[in-house]
Amino acid sequence: MASQQIHPIMLDPHAALEQCTACDARPVSVCNAIPDAEMARLAAIAVVIEVPAGRTFIREGEPADNFFNITAGTAKLFKLLPDGRRQITGFVGAGHFLGLAVSDTYAFSAEAIDTVRFCRFARAKLRILLDDFPLMEKRLLEVASNELVAAQEQMLLLGRKTARERLASFLMTQSRQGMPCGHSRSRFTLPMTRGDIADYLGLTIETVSRTLTRLRAEQLIDTPSANELQICDGRGLVSLAEGLR
Amino acid sequence: MASQQIHPIMLDPHAALEQCTACDARPVSVCNAIPDAEMARLAAIAVVIEVPAGRTFIREGEPADNFFNITAGTAKLFKLLPDGRRQITGFVGAGHFLGLAVSDTYAFSAEAIDTVRFCRFARAKLRILLDDFPLMEKRLLEVASNELVAAQEQMLLLGRKTARERLASFLMTQSRQGMPCGHSRSRFTLPMTRGDIADYLGLTIETVSRTLTRLRAEQLIDTPSANELQICDGRGLVSLAEGLR
DNA sequence: CGGTCACTTGATCGTCTTCAATACCAGTGG
DNA sequence: CCACTGGTATTGAAGACGATCAAGTGACCG
16 A cells, blocks of 8 residues: 555665664664664664655554664654544654554554654564663663653543643643753744644644633743744743642 | 551561462562572562552652562552642552652552552662563563553543543453453452542543443443442443444 | 645533532441 | 441532634645
């Protein structure tokens, strides 16, 4: 089918190794657990792939044959109900690892928001490699643990927070995206659409739009354009996110 | 403080080993990754503790000094907002492992629903032991991955399902609790209160009660008593849980 | 320009919440 | 044995928040 036309960017072994040691995502990814000297083994089984915005590259329910390591761009992970209702479970960027599921099929779908580049590893091959690098397995466990914590935070948001609190939480999380712990940007770009935000926060497009309008009216944020976000009152947003007003 | 009066059930080393190899929870827990011969090392650092119903034995935000392995009873895990709103992120029973968080503080609280017994391991000690048993680390990664899948399923429920669909999903999950894959009980006990169910499903007590009443009126379930549940139409519940009606 | 797509805004509707009363059940003590 | 109590569950009526339906705006693009 048309959606399967994925283009592996083939590289000779030496170039592949270059690719890995010089990879933008390496410092923030799990592969930094593998020493430089052994990097060639990882590079040997990695297939670099680039997909355009809108392309679904993981489909819930299909055989989970691969692991993925995002190196550039942003993707959304989501689950669907038969009637089309969608819940986005996360937005993932460079350094993020996908496909940990133990099951033999993927538990979620993944779609590129902008142009996404990732390394693809055949599950079987990676597993063998993993046996030789317990440090990488340790890193994976760390990553999974952190995601579990984030997932619980999201459950609190979806189960118990109001629309305003959800948006405030989301915007503060986004402002901290990719920043060193404790830091945040006061101005940033939202790569996803209002529809994506709605499906991530368990709301509708209209509610997201209205709520942003209201937050703007209250001087908590500003929206220079639809995709640009300026945080005017971080303190206010944080206390709103925690339900304190 | 009074709530800290936890009673470790001290055992001499031999008895501790007995305790572990004969443990009810071992077949379903992560410790089965450790060979019998080495079990003594695990037993040596385990502290067996029993807490009564209602006791909070993990507090969100407190230093995460221990790992826990539930061996009997049921506990609820939850997060709170400052104003008291509560989201239960899971119910955990025998075999469940708690405290994976990488952070130095717990990301959630845990409270015993009935009498709960667990093994407690000092984080530092367990980590050392883990270095010698990569197989156990592998198991932990498996467990964490499975929980992540469950968490995503719960996000779909909280973000996109109606009250009826949530209850149907919950009841079907409960009916499969502790059953071999593909099996389920048609009749079982709910150890948690309506309030707990509500806080797990992101609803109110009243909505849970009303919805159960309605499901009963529609012959999908029966409730011989408040804590007993009989599934009359499993098929119907499943399709309801998936949003197909 | 016409077309599409994303976003915004308005009016109305419905599901779930809130508030309140009542029922139920186990435990306690008269 | 029965009245009393506290916790839990059920049921009813009213209200609110967010959803749905609908229209309008603006940006981009062939």
